[in-house]
Amino acid sequence: MGASPESIIFANPCKPASHLRYAKEKRIMTSTVDTEYEIYKIAKHYPESNLVIRFLCEAKDAQCPLGDKFGCNAEADAASLMLLAKSLSLSVTGISFHVGSGCNDFPAYNRAISIAKNLFKFGEMIGYNMKILDIGGGFPGADDDKFATIAEIVNTSLEKYFPDENVEIISEPGRFFVASAYTLVCKIHAKRDVRSEKKADLRMYYINDGVYGSFNCILYDHQKVTAEHFLEENDNLQKFKTLIWGPSCDALDKITDDAYLPNLSCGDLIAFPNMGAYTVPIASPFNGFLVPKTLYFKAN
Template sequence: MYKFGEINTYEGVLDLKGVVKEVDVEEMEEALNICDLSTLSQKYKTWIKHMPRVKPYYAVKCNDDALIVKELADLGAGFDCASKNEIKLALEAGAKSEDIIFANPCKPPSHLQYAKEKNIMASTVDTEFEIYKIFEHYPESNLVIRFRCEAKVAQCPLGDKFGCNAEEDAAALMLLAKSLGLSVIGTSFHVGSGCSEYPAYNRAIATAKNLFKFGELLGFDMKLLDIGGGFPGADDNKFAAIAEIVNMSLNKYFPDEKVEIIAEPGRFFVASAYTLVCKIHAKREVRAGKKVDVKMYYINDGVYGSFNCVLYDHQEVTVEHFLEEDDNLKKFKTLIWGPTCDSLDKIIEDAYLPNLSCGDLIAFPNMGAYTVPIASPFNGFMVPKTLYFKAI
């Protein structure tokens, strides 16, 4: 019998249907996350294969499950942390202080103090106010200037909130740091989460090179380039295409191996590690005359739970059923709702599924990114349980 709270092992390929049958998900009130930790090592190998010079610093906010963080720490990843609790989590997982970057450009003073206590040296900034704050609370830290250089197409653009103007503000921030006796060690950028305009990386890396030159003129030891995140989590071919552009750009603008290159992947590592299994607890058929036009299913998780990624991360989720495949199996236009009483709680409205019944199970793959940390028990519906697996 599989156990919750422990890492269950398997040989060969994880049998999703077998797990669902043995756990008896149909009898569970909450949905079930099936987490395959083995996919993390596979993704890490893929990363090293395609971008061997770039060290991944996992974006903890993407999925802060302690077992996920521990697995990535064991693999040798660094960590992009945005708060003292994320720093604490990474350290408890075994990460070294030098393998953590405090990458939130807007840090509460108490969190800066905690970073100082734990000797977290690298800190991202993008305004003069943040530089003055660091000067007051942690002047020994090393500054990384974050500039704005967004992709034209991204799931979650970040430039409206973070990143200074590279041409007008970045140099001024370096001059301010110099006047205060602070240390600038490099630059960072983020083209946007879920980037689909790959040349954005080239533009950003070229801009970073110019800022490095200015920093060196001021006497700074410019030695760190952070290329941010935005890497796809469920399409390794897209990742390979991005990596090709990144590698070419790094070879052109940063051929000196003394410059450390890091990135902040989140979804790349964890999206494909989770499959969410949900139960249909209610059903409705919408008819046009005597013909069923749309079938609606109401399930035990929704946009206030795991499917917050639909709202927060603009994710387009996909659904699978557990019926035996049959070419003659008729499929209907399907709309899937979450369990709450809010009409916003809509998960999918353009799926095609066979006729399902109350009590049937459906599965959603690639549900590991921006789901677990944000899920809430709104309206009294429980967040999913998680079963962990690892290949032996």
């Protein structure tokens, strides 16, 4: 893709040996680790690597917690991992953390950065040139106020704990870049009214994308999607409790059951904003329904 090996960090803490050999072939020098097993593996397959130690500092409220899978205990294990690397003549050059994707516990960033500072000090004490801090990702891409709050906390913490300009601060802002870059537009192809006492209590719409396609974000990213209609705006337009289904034959293919929309018809379109992160890249053509086409529009 044209990226230089020096600018790449192999940030998955659990790497197949074949991937390490490929990284060695391409001279990708920096790898993230969080267990002694990974350090021994790197010592065997790619001892020239520069290691970044990832510790656990999970947010109390996150859309996708990651602590059960990645990150060593900062107090009990991080220093031991650095000492192990030292004993194996490996180089440790940085520290990383990830408070959880879609973090709503903003002070978690300050807690993590303060812990990272202590680990930097320990690494320097045992002779390492500590120069990289990876503050992870999960930053909101569709809420400017929330992002501004996180940015203020991060910047204040970095100024306090990492004023040295020789330390490179990096992050993993995938969600931030693309969450609001896409709006998904779907077509209603079937409709059903659920009635009680001759009254339609619930309207069901079946659309041409679902949880095996773009809406896999509901299952795997715990997203709550917003449905918008294209009818002419009218404050007096009656709205009904709405359940929206995907197109497959699976009853798990439910998109939302708490929307309120006007009376729509087959052939009408429904839009879902902020559908850029963890949607189409993970979609499959299950049951023969193709993934949506991407169309680009230039803003005036």
